[in-house]
Each structure stands twice: as structure tokens, then as C-alpha cells.
Amino acid sequence: MYEVICGLPPYHDVCHDNILAIRICQGLRPRFNIIVPQLIVNLIKRCLDANQLNRPTAKEIKEILAQWCCEVFNNQTELGKQIIEAEEINNNLPVNSTPSISLGLSYTMHSKAIYTSKLLNFNNLSKPKNTDDYYEQNDNIISLKSLAESLQIDNLQLRIGAEPDNSDYSYEKNDDMISSESLQIDISQVSTEHQDSQSKGKEKI
Known part of the structure; x- marks a missing residue:
């Protein structure tokens, strides 16, 4: 659902190694580059829940999506209202900050982003x-605050539990376990959240 909505594979711009696995275990989740209806965000967050008991079954997801198919074009339903509201905001965002909704989608895939199964030893x-x-x-899978917190990797755990390839991280000039590049957040995400909180005033579900 994430890739269909935003047009980007999750974690497409980072190395898929032991470090990423640890970050995900510590709460890292992909972030949308556009505003997404809260009902859809809620379902995606359930699917990504760390507690497998909270995740919906395939049957439940099918039933939810089937119901949404009947509501998506009806602006009288809650989902329809949220879609219209999200589209109004996304249409006013700078084109270069929302590549997934522009006609010429183009992005750079990390050379070590691998979307096939591989063994990671821990x-x-x-x-x-x-x-x-x-x-x-909130209208994103993970907040900016949580994103920053989930990028903090325990030094001892990383040293004991993983043997990452250091070539993609700036350890030489950085005392932190991750590079400053990894902590950079697209300013468009900040402005989007600010615009949402200041001007939308939408009702939470």
C-alpha cells in the first residue's frame, strides 16, 4: 500500500543491511512524502505494527478494501471527505517536494537496496x-520526532549484534553511529506537517 500511494519503494534510498534491520526493530518506519487520508494511514500502521497480534488478517484487509472501493468516489463518506481534503493540500505542494504525484516519477535507488530475500546473521x-x-x-505512518528517535542505534547492540558494511556511513568524521546524512529530513515534510497542523484543522478519526 505504501508504494502504491507514494510511488516509492520503502527504504529505497538507504542500504538494506543489518543496520536497517536494527532500525526497523527499534521502530523505524517509512514516511509519506504527501498527505494521506487518516483512514488509510491507520490501516497501514496496523499492517506495520511490531506486535503481530495487532496486524489485520488478509481476509480483513480484503473486506476493508472492498468497502473502500464503494466509498472512494463518494464525498459523503468519511474516506471520500479525507481523500478530497488530502488532494487539495497535495495539489498545493511544490512539485519537486512530491515526486510521486508528478507525471515524470524519477528517483534514485540505493545501490544496496535489495528487494529480494537475503539472510542477515545476528x-x-x-x-x-x-x-x-x-x-x-497523524497523517503519516511515523512522526518526525519518532523518526529521529528511531534512528538512534545503541552502540553496544550494533557492535555485538550486527556486522554492517561501513562503506555507506560516515564513521570517520562523525562520532555518532549514523551519518548526518542519515538524519537529514526533507524540509518539505516539515512544511507539510506544519501546513497541516496550522491550516487544515481536520477532524481526527
């Missing part, structure tokens, strides 16, 4: 968890 992989504000209502 001695002590941490138990998966959600971010502290994962269940709060």
Missing part, C-alpha cells in the same frame, strides 16, 4: 517495537 537482535507515539493520530 547474535542478539532486539525485540521489535513501535515508537512511543505510534498509536497517536
